[in-house]
Amino acid sequence: MTxxxxxxxxxxxxxxxxxxxxxxxxxSRFGGLKGAIAPLLTTILAFFMGGLVVLLTxxxxxxxxxxxxxxxxxxxFVHVGHHSARVPFGTAHMWFPWDTASIAAQNLQQTLLxxxxxxxxxxxxxFAFRCGMFNIGGQGQYFAxxxxxxxxxxxxxGMAPLLHVLLCLVVGTIxxxxxxxxxxxxxxxxxxxxxxxxxxxxxxxxxxxxYLFGQGGPLQNSAxxxxxxxxxxxxxxxxxxxxxxxxxxxxxxxxFIALAMLVVYWIVINRTTLGFEVRAVGFNPEAARYGxxxxxxxxxxxxxxxxxxxxLAGAVDITGWEYRIGQNDIQLGGSSGIGFIxxxxxxxxxxxxxxxxxxxxxxxxxxxxxxxxxxxxxIFRPDLAGNLTTIIQGLVILFVGLNLGGVWVWxxxxxxx
Amino acid sequence: MPEGALLELRxxxxxxxxxxxxxxxxxxxxxxxxxxxxxxNGAGKSTLMxxxxxxxTPDEGEIFLHGRPIDLGSTRAAIEHGIGMVHQHFMxxxxxxxxxxxxxxxxxxxAGVLMDYDAARRRVRELSxxxxxxxxxxxxxxxxxxxxQQRVEILKALYRGAEILILDEPTAVxxxxxxxxxxxxxxxxxxxxxxxxxISHKLNEVLEVADRVTTLRRGVVVDTIDAEGAxxxxxxxxxxxxxxxxxxxKKPSQPEGALLQVEHLSVVDxxxxxxxxxxxxxxxxxxxxGVAGVDANxxxxxxxxxxxxxHVSAGRIVVDGRDMTNADAxxxxxxxxxxxxxxxxxRGLVLPFSLTENLALHAYRHAPNSRRGLLNPRVMTAxxxxxxxxxxxxxxxxxxxxxxLSGGNQQKVVLAREIDGDPKxxxxxxxxxxxxxxxxxxxxRRLVEQRDAGRAVLLVxxxxxxxxxxxxxxxVIYEGRIVGEFxxxxxxxxxxxxxxxxxxxx
Numbered sequence: 059m060t061x062x063x064x065x066x067x068x069x070x071x072x073x074x075x076x077x078x079x080x081x082x083x084x085x086s087r088f089g090g091l092k093g094a095i096a097p098l099l100t101t102i103l104a105f106f107m108g109g110l111v112v113l114l115t116x117x118x119x120x121x122x123x124x125x126x127x128x129x130x131x132x133x134x135f136v137h138v139g140h141h142s143a144r145v146p147f148g149t150a151h152m153w154f155p156w157d158t159a160s161i162a163a164q165n166l167q168q169t170l171l172x173x174x175x176x177x178x179x180x181x182x183x184x185f186a187f188r189c190g191m192f193n194i195g196g197q198g199q200y201f202a203x204x205x206x207x208x209x210x211x212x213x214x215x216g217m218a219p220l221l222h223v224l225l226c227l228v229v230g231t232i233x234x235x236x237x238x239x240x241x242x243x244x245x246x247x248x249x250x251x252x253x254x255x256x257x258x259x260x261x262x263x264x265x266x267x268x269y270l271f272g273q274g275g276p277l278q279n280s281a282x283x284x285x286x287x288x289x290x291x292x293x294x295x296x297x298x299x300x301x302x303x304x305x306x307x308x309x310x311x312x313x314f315i316a317l318a319m320l321v322v323y324w325i326v327i328n329r330t331t332l333g334f335e336v337r338a339v340g341f342n343p344e345a346a347r348y349g350x351x352x353x354x355x356x357x358x359x360x361x362x363x364x365x366x367x368x369x370l371a372g373a374v375d376i377t378g379w380e381y382r383i384g385q386n387d388i389q390l391g392g393s394s395g396i397g398f399i400x401x402x403x404x405x406x407x408x409x410x411x412x413x414x415x416x417x418x419x420x421x422x423x424x425x426x427x428x429x430x431x432x433x434x435x436x437i438f439r440p441d442l443a444g445n446l447t448t449i450i451q452g453l454v455i456l457f458v459g460l461n462l463g464g465v466w467v468w469x470x471x472x473x474x475x
Numbered sequence: 476m477p478e479g480a481l482l483e484l485r486x487x488x489x490x491x492x493x494x495x496x497x498x499x500x501x502x503x504x505x506x507x508x509x510x511x512x513x514x515x516n517g518a519g520k521s522t523l524m525x526x527x528x529x530x531x532t533p534d535e536g537e538i539f540l541h542g543r544p545i546d547l548g549s550t551r552a553a554i555e556h557g558i559g560m561v562h563q564h565f566m567x568x569x570x571x572x573x574x575x576x577x578x579x580x581x582x583x584x585x586a587g588v589l590m591d592y593d594a595a596r597r598r599v600r601e602l603s604x605x606x607x608x609x610x611x612x613x614x615x616x617x618x619x620x621x622x623x624q625q626r627v628e629i630l631k632a633l634y635r636g637a638e639i640l641i642l643d644e645p646t647a648v649x650x651x652x653x654x655x656x657x658x659x660x661x662x663x664x665x666x667x668x669x670x671x672x673x674i675s676h677k678l679n680e681v682l683e684v685a686d687r688v689t690t691l692r693r694g695v696v697v698d699t700i701d702a703e704g705a706x707x708x709x710x711x712x713x714x715x716x717x718x719x720x721x722x723x724x725k726k727p728s729q730p731e732g733a734l735l736q737v738e739h740l741s742v743v744d745x746x747x748x749x750x751x752x753x754x755x756x757x758x759x760x761x762x763x764x765g766v767a768g769v770d771a772n773x774x775x776x777x778x779x780x781x782x783x784x785x786h787v788s789a790g791r792i793v794v795d796g797r798d799m800t801n802a803d804a805x806x807x808x809x810x811x812x813x814x815x816x817x818x819x820x821x822r823g824l825v826l827p828f829s830l831t832e833n834l835a836l837h838a839y840r841h842a843p844n845s846r847r848g849l850l851n852p853r854v855m856t857a858x859x860x861x862x863x864x865x866x867x868x869x870x871x872x873x874x875x876x877x878x879x880l881s882g883g884n885q886q887k888v889v890l891a892r893e894i895d896g897d898p899k900x901x902x903x904x905x906x907x908x909x910x911x912x913x914x915x916x917x918x919x920r921r922l923v924e925q926r927d928a929g930r931a932v933l934l935v936x937x938x939x940x941x942x943x944x945x946x947x948x949x950x951v952i953y954e955g956r957i958v959g960e961f962x963x964x965x966x967x968x969x970x971x972x973x974x975x976x977x978x979x980x981x
Contacts, residue, residue: 329852331845334832342825348784348816349836350805 097406097413097458101420104453108446115442122438122446129432130423131165165432167302167309171379173422175200177316178371179400180418181323182238182364184409186252188327189360190340191245195238195256197397198263199365201388202237203230203372205267208383209277211291211376219294226295227315227373234369235362237263242361246354252361260392267388279382286385297377312378317415319367324411326363336360368397399425402451405458424450480542481506481670482527482558482639487536489522496522497533498694504639504672507665511673511685511702515714515911517881519694520674524641527672528560529553559632560641563648565624569617573610574599577631602630607663622653629660633669640664641672646680647909650769651939651971658684676714676911678707678721679940690714715913725923728947730759734811734931735781735900740790742776749788750776752955758900758931763922765946765963766935769974773955774935775817778904781933782814783807795899808837813898815889817905817935819882823889826878830868831859833877834892858895866891867917883914890921900931907941919945939967 109119127133179196186193193199207230214222237259244250270277272286279287302308327333338346339356347353375396376383391397399421406420407413426432428443438446482504489497497519504510514520525531527538529547537544540556547553553560567576574595583594599612608626616624625645632640642661646654661671661684675681681688682702690697690713697713711719735758742751750773758764768774779785781792783804792800794810802810816822824833835855838844843854859873866887871880877888886906893901903922907915922945926932936942942949949961951973959973 329850331840331848331850334835334839334850338825338828338832338836341827342821344822345825345836347804348782348814348822350803350808350840352803352805 093408093410094413097408097417100406100454100457103457104450107453108450111446111449112438117438122443125434125437126424126427126443126446128162128427129165129429129434130169130427131162131167131432132169132423134160134162134166164302164306165426168307168429168432169419169423169426170309170313171307172426173419174312174316174378175371175375175396176399176403176418176422177415178319178374179368179397180403180407180414181319181400182234182367182371182397183401183404184407184414185323185327185336185367186238186360186364187404187409188333188340189336189356190343191252191357191361191364193238193241193256193361193364193368194253194401195241195259195365195397196368196371196400197391197395198256198260199234199237199368200372200375200395200397201263201267201391202233202365203369204376204383204388205263205270205277205372206230206233206369207295207373207376208288208291211295211381212277212289215292215294217292217294222292222294223297223377226291226377227370230373230376231366231370234372235366238365238368239358239362242358245361246357260397264388264392267383268385271383271385271388275385288382288384290382291376295377296381297374307379310374310378312374315370315374319370320411320415323367323414327411332359368400371396371400399451402455406454421451480504481540483539483542484523484527485537485539487523487526487533487538489519489526489531489533495694497526500536500691500694500696502689502696503699504670505687506670507668508686509661509665509671509673509684511675511681511688512691513675513678513681513688513710513714514691515676515913516883516909518691518714520691521643522694523691524560524643524672524674527553528558528641554635554637557636557638558641559635559637559639561625561628561632561643561645563644565628567616567624567627569615571616572612573614573616573619573623573627574612576616576627577602577612577634579631581635598634599630602633606630606633606660606667608660620653621648622650622656625649625653625657626660629664637669639670639672641674643674644676645673646675646677650937652769652975654680678710678912681710682707692716711912714911719912719916721912721916723919723923723944725945726927728762728926730762730947731929733757733759734795735933736791736793737777737781738791738793740777740780740792741788742773742780742785743788744776750955751780753790754952754955754957755790756950756957758933760899760929760931761926762947763926763932763934763945765942765949766933766952767939767942767949767970767974768937768952770937772952772974774904774952776955777952778814778817778902778935781807781900782812782902808896811897811899813893813896813901813930815886815893815901815903815906817908819885819889824877824885827876829859829874829876830863830871830880830888831855831873833888834859834862834895836892837896838892862891862895863888866921883910883917886910886914886918890918894921894925898930900933901925902933902935904935905937906934907936907938915941939970942970943967 109123112119112122179200182196182199183193207226210229211226238256241252241255241259244255245252269275271288272278273284277288279285279289297310297312299308299310327337335346335351335356338349338351339353343353403414403417403421407417424447428440428447430440433440433443480503484500484502487497487500500519500523502523512520512523522531526533527547529550529552532548538547539545545556547556577599578595583591583598585591596612603610608630610623610626610630616627629640645657649657665671673685682705685702687699688702688705688710689699690710692714707721711721737757738755740751740754741749744750754777756764766774776785780787783799783802783806786801791798794812797810799807799810820826825836835844839850844851844858856873863871863873868884868887868891870884877885880888906918906922910918922932922934934942934945943963946963949963949965949970950957951959951961951970953974953976958976961970
């Protein structure tokens, strides 16, 4: 047999007195927290190879990574206790608070702003994955959310602030759900493959957006007719900024929406009948059908929910810090936007709640830490550093595809052989 | 039978994490013999043969060929030493022809780069004639029958110069007729000096085809005996380690009203071919109705139609007085149809799901397993724990994924789920396929229990022995029609004749 790993081939050990014996060796290798080992190894290896690339450019990889690390703002967390205050007759060392106005704090705010939509588009990909589908259309669904959030946010001036921002988030979410739902319906009814249809829907979203915000487009800026950009959303449609200054692009409460969605994702997948059906269809549609589950209905629902996450990502970005969108943003995002980074986060995070959360933070930090604004140019040219991010991202996806864990098991077996 | 060991495995020990798969196993194959390797699922047969075929390296022990120690580090080494293996699941490329598959990786060439199709065809024809393995070299694999494909696998091994052939559960996929033909082929091969290791857990086959039998139990060799003079009961005892009831012990049935009525049912398959044609029957409470037939004569479509998994093109299905024609799977379940599917991996289980989740595959949508769309894991786990102990499922806790269980225990999980759903009608499709003697006994006993509890049991099986020992009435299906009804006292010959269309309705 070639599937030597299948436990069916292994011996059933005599269970002592009928006590069920879980197949511990199998579960410990692939289950639980140890499931995090392969993604961690993957990441370390990707960083190592990225370091080799830096070495090739004649720079010191350790210094570059340190600079990237400082650029992410994550060093803010280790600044605890560094602050001292003068008191009579001496200096008191204060263990808290962190300096919320430091450069590190500002960097961290930016990192978390980028992480927020990655979490949401990552969840979008992960949810469809659990139903056995590959939603490549996260970017298009994100744009659907963006477009509707901008449209509603720049209309209804004078609406009650909380209501207005809620409205923007809800229509953005629904727009994403509808956009992905089209692919879901096509799969459920005529069996059109979701990879093809979501890619096509991406392009439709991109060009519709380009038209809407382009010169003379229906949603183009009403004051400056020559600039292909939308109107700004009204202040009432903006999410509250709770850390940093609004003018300096401080951190909005969008990050809490993303964190809450991680929890929602976990609950829906693991604790609802809907999640049960979605997972059953994802693992074995024929067994699900036999179990009385409507496979077509679940394809549609899973796709719509997936799109809802991505649409929400777009709406949160608009209401959280972008406040407007340009034709340019849409056309650039079409090839390397946040939807695709979400894809990488879901792959690296293995579609688990914690995995998607941490992988999103990793990619968010990388993007921000290597951006021109954050990275010290004397250490590494930021334009090269941006490429470094892309290299590391690409390597991560490549290694996830390779399944390093599987390679490791295989090598171990060969060594014994 | 020529004497002297051709191949010898001495003191083979193989450990997997937490498991001793082979414990000091010694095995000897004589030239020109058929040596059966008998054992339950998980007894270590496949591990031992994978060692012999170079897929695993033993932790301890040695292998001798012609009295000289050999090193089998890879399948290539095994092939070079003349060892060939025919796997239970064939490894053929469906879109290539028979000849192409056989010569694959060692193609005869012309001018260095071009494949020499004529030479390939010629060699395949030579081999096929020499050993009586009739195949059409130009037929595409996906258009040939399973029996033909198996011959191709055997030819592939012979083409690569195999002197020793390992056949892993070769009859598991064959019809009774094809199995008989395979035995002829095996005799012709040994007649020409080949030696064969025949892996099986079917006792009658082992007795029919083997010269000697080695029995493994939990990784240890129980004994090696001559097949001549051995009995099925004796082999079963060696295999399981206790007395096994090979015949089902049951009282005469006390049938009551009909719970399942099928009237003039016709069903087409995915290709649009009519596979079930005007079939009518009923199954009464407290009886087991057996449906016998050669594979692919409409059984699957019939079962799917009753289980709400396939539309019917004509006719009616009535469950306990309710018309369930063309109802969907969920309504069919709710109407009281339990269904043990013929393929537990493809349909019966979600293999990566835990046992808890698999046991709740139907019940998850009903209270107390869920309320208002929210699952209650505690209730589900408690229910799983109860069912696992009630059905004696071994090797798994509620959180264990289904793929980690042996086939017999997986089938117990399916059985537990279907019976726990308290069905009026229980469809058992090939309920013991691929199971070992101990597990078969368990499944059969449970099915008879369900009959005695007043359920209507519809048993569809390719195993005549199973049909004969369990059924209270027997229908024979041939080309989608019911061609006869027989009492359980019918002989295998009578049924066999009807199954091949040899007799009109009785």
